[in-house]
Amino acid sequence: MERFPVLESNQVAMVTANVNSGQILNLDLLPDKQNGRGVYAIFNSAQDALNYAKSIITEKKYIECVIQGPDQETVYYVTPKNVQQF
DSSP states (O other), rough: OOOOOOOOOOOOEEEEEETOOOOEEEETTOOOOOOTOOOOOEEHHHHHHHHHHHHHHHHHHHHEEEOOOSSSEEEEESSSSEEEEE
16 A cells, blocks of 8 residues: 655545445545555645545445544544544
């Protein structure tokens, strides 16, 4: 998988996966077939990432999103049924 990106203190990274299979998706929300190239979306705030995750899941019920901070700590885990904040 792609290395976790270097983030500034206010930034977060989001990775998406198929909620049923766990398969990581690329930035086009398709199964990642390039071994992790282009799977992290970078946002300037956790709220921006959360809003984007919710918009994706509204349209594509098979996606889950993990939003992580600069130290790879999970900030949000978003599924079609739930939003968990850590």
